[in-house]
Amino acid sequence: MMSAVRVGVGVILVLFSSCLSLLDAQQITHPLDVSALHAVHRKLKDPMDHLHDWKKTDPCASNWTGVFCIADPSDGFLHVQELRLLNMNLTGKLAPELSRLANLTILNFMWNDLTGQIPPELGNMTHLIFLLLSGNQLTGPLPQELGSLSNLLILQIDYNDISGSLPTSLANLKKLKHL
Structure with a gap:
């Protein structure tokens, strides 16, 4: 009787650990990243329906077009690393x-027809190394806040209708290699 109980407990432990392994393998995108991508999608118009799969439930797990993710072992979620x-x-x-x-380390919206100004909030993206916005119809001055992108290597904004002088805060971009 006692050995049957031990075998039963052993089987339960094996099943339990197998279930935990399956849960670890089924990572999902962090909810803040998901809500941010939904907000991005709402601001865009997609006449060629390139982003049709952005209606699926999970951006990283279901491989949304143009969304590239990394796993973060510290929180167990997938996070968007590149658009x-x-x-x-x-x-x-x-x-x-x-x-x-x-x-996000790479933001690439080059060669589209985006309009309006570059949002100053982009200056909060501390991991950004490439900000690629060439070939759109963006207008207005560059936001001062872009000078806070301390890891930025490339800021590409040519072929837009950007106006005004360069913000003095861009002098803070010590790693910038290409403007």
Whole structure:
């Protein structure tokens, strides 16, 4: 009787640990990243329907177009590391909510037809190394807040209708290699 109980407990422990392994393998995108991407999607118009899969439930787990993710072992979630939405005929505006993508290192909206100004909130994206916005119809001055992007290597904004002088805060970008 006692050995049957031990076998039963052993089987339960094996099943329990197997279930935990499956849960670990099924990572999901961090909820803040998901809500930020939904806000971005609401600000865009997609006449060619390139972002049709942005209606699926999980951006990272279901491989949304242009969304590249990394796992963060510290919190167990997937986080958006790169948005690669170049040359997709997107119109609309850049969403200030992009700044909620805390792990974003590359933001690439080159060669679309985005309008409006660059949101000052993008200056909060501390991990950003590439900010690629060339070939749109962005207007207005560059926000002073971009000078807070201390890891930025490339700021590409040519072929837009940016006006005004360069903000003095860009002098803070010690790692900047290309403007």
